[in-house]
Amino acid sequence: MSGLGHLAAGFAAKPAAPQIPLWVYLVASETNDLLYFVFTAVGLEKPVATTMNFTEGIRYLEPVLNPWSHGLFMSAVWAGLAGALAWLIYRDRRVGLILGLVVFSHWIFDFLMHSNLPLFFAGSPQVGLGLENTGLGFLAITIFDLVVLAAGITIYFRARNRNALQHS
Numbered sequence: 001m002s003g004l005g006h007l008a009a010g011f012a013a014k015p016a017a018p019q020i021p022l023w024v025y026l027v028a029s030e031t032n033d034l035l036y037f038v039f040t041a042v043g044l045e046k047p048v049a050t051t052m053n054f055t056e057g058i059r060y061l062e063p064v065l066n067p068w069s070h071g072l073f074m075s076a077v078w079a080g081l082a083g084a085l086a087w088l089i090y091r092d093r094r095v096g097l098i099l100g101l102v103v104f105s106h107w108i109f110d111f112l113m114h115s116n117l118p119l120f121f122a123g124s125p126q127v128g129l130g131l132e133n134t135g136l137g138f139l140a141i142t143i144f145d146l147v148v149l150a151a152g153i154t155i156y157f158r159a160r161n162r163n164a165l166q167h168s
């Protein structure tokens with residue numbers, strides 16, 4: 001789970017492979033969290049229980065283990081599957097690569113924020129810089145999220161305006 005920064009990757013990727021609709025990129029950037037909702041609904045993963053305040057950041061009430069939605073290994077698998085699917089649909093390796101990278105970017109952002117992302121499955125080491133675990137870190141990652149999101153949206157609209165000029 002995490003913030004709005006994820007969407008930045010979707011906005012920024014759109015000009016690089018414009019064949020894919022923007023909404024697909026935005027959904028792709030949140031793949032891990034969407035899988036988390038699906039997997040907790042079917043009982044494969046446990047819902048995460050947290051408290052949050054601005055002095056302590058986020059505290060986990062129970063140990064978190066979400067290897068299917070947020071493990072490094074499975075994240076690479078989901079990214080690979082998304083990339084392969086895009087490649088099959090668009091018959092373009094570059095499009096597949098870019099969509100795969102957008103899916104995987106979720107894990108990179110989560111790595112900054114969390115400290116409990118499993119490398120593989122149950123029992124494997126959990127990693128992450130854990131910025132969310134202190135008040136200051138949580139503030140920093142929130143600002144970072146907003147800045148990155150603004151940058152992503154800027155890249156998207158610059159490219160759109162450039163295209164509009166070229167086609168007018």
Ligand SMILES: [Zn+2]
Binds near residue numbers: 001002106
């Ligand atoms: Zn997440």
